[in-house]
Amino acid sequence: MSIRIGILGYGNLGRGVECAIKQSPDMELAAVFTRRDPASVSILTEGAAVCKVTEAAEWKDKIDVMILCGGSATDLPEQTPEYVQYFNVVDSFDTHARIPEHFEQVNQAAKASGKVGIISVGWDPGMFSLSRMYANAILPEGRDYTFWGKGVSQGHSDAIRRISGVKNAKQYTIPVESALEAVRAGENPELTTRQKHTRECFVVLEEGADKAKVEEEIKTMPNYFADYDTTVHFISEEELLKNHSGIPHGGFVIRSGRTGWEQENSHVIEYSLKLDSNPEFTASVIAAYARAAFCLSKEGQSGCKTVFDIAPAYLSPKSGEELRKSLL
């Protein structure tokens, strides 16, 4: 029997989940729920339903795990506690500072309904968090570094687009190679924001906009750009669409630490991702955790979980025996 999945929210992430389900022989897409008019939404999976989000609760007994593909700012803080009343759910809530609060709300609702809610699944938070946690447990005396990129930051791209005179824009976050090398060499450097990442912007101007003024506005924008070395390139709309329409991302989690009676030996643990499509990779992680949500629920567990709480074997369709034989 396959795991029946629902997707709530059909943007880049929702479509990524749909693709991940196609690669998972033990899963099937039951329905997509959307705030738009369902007649206007065309999905890729034959046989799956497209429904209004207001109908979701009616699918209570026809969906094993509901994957919530909304945004962290306003959607998920409301949606995850709401839908865990009816379904096992997985979300990708990624506002790090608000995770404890989100956890409490989801946990309360999930304990009450007897369902499993897995939050903050993806790569950061998600696989990067796991790498940090394993490395910290193994090397208690050490230091963590996280670098992001090279990749597109949606938030920074949006910030540029809001500047008057800007028609379109894409921003790449790029780790500073020399900083990465120093960390890998176990030098434990103290790094400022500016020393860790640079920002590269590709900007399409409106007719008659003032280049110098836009560039100045970008480079001095507080929080987003002022603390970084930022490069701005003005390009045509055609070039932007041709060369910058992808959503690549990635990054590096590195812990360097010391062992030995007098801490005489040094070790470096590094985890890195190089992703053509940020939302599709995030969706692939989410699909694996949907499998875990299903299995944990079958075992009678309930409440809110994060990647820290879930034994790795639950993510795989293989049996313990197969895993030990082929991957241990």
Next chain:
Amino acid sequence: MSIRIGILGYGNLGRGVECAIKQSPDMELAAVFTRRDPASVSILTEGAAVCKVTEAAEWKDKIDVMILCGGSATDLPEQTPEYVQYFNVVDSFDTHARIPEHFEQVNQAAKASGKVGIISVGWDPGMFSLSRMYANAILPEGRDYTFWGKGVSQGHSDAIRRISGVKNAKQYTIPVESALEAVRAGENPELTTRQKHTRECFVVLEEGADKAKVEEEIKTMPNYFADYDTTVHFISEEELLKNHSGIPHGGFVIRSGRTGWEQENSHVIEYSLKLDSNPEFTASVIAAYARAAFCLSKEGQSGCKTVFDIAPAYLSPKSGEELRKSLL
């Protein structure tokens, strides 16, 4: 209350565990058990006992987790099922092909005694296995690569030492940089044994031994060297001790895979280790899993487990709340 640890076998790995316990504020070393005369064994930890291995069972109620530091060839297949009768145990059984059989034996004994036995802990098997497993669950369509080194292979060093005319030797396994680069670029190359690793040997000859003959014997040794490009350097005993007395190791686990409705996007997940001391790092992983064995046992679990079966949070001394706040 601290977790009381026993160490059975006091070689490089046992000493590494002792150092790891020093870095773990929630653990204490209760006793070391040795096949040697305890009076002849001096350990680093003040206040811990040194006992004959034959006395181990008497410590049944004074040790929470016994860490078995014997070898995989003959010690652990006997010791792990034996000692799990009395203790929660952790071992580093690393004969990949015999893991299923070892698992069954330990599981049977552990189920009977109500204890937890965690087997095959370290970095390969261990952290490398986890990286392979997570990456396989996330990217079902893809390909795995494992490279080892640069590092000392004890087995290959021993094989050289058994050649007549050789006084001492150290062998390094080195990944081929161009192969690593091709894998990282997502090219999914088919790689032969020779294309993945080279072997570099530092050899001290006995007086009057025949250089050419020894070199020929090394390079043509089946299984160990014949399938590799091997370099042999003859050096003095002083140079060997001065420049090659460490036990560094490490390696890379890489999975490249594809997502998207038509598999149009490519992703690379990489995990790597660079270790000054192979046994101390292995011991540090084992110490974290000893914490897990203790917690699982407290919860009433029993039987044989591997790294696949254990939720990451069990490895950390931090609470779930602290972990979510600081590392998610």
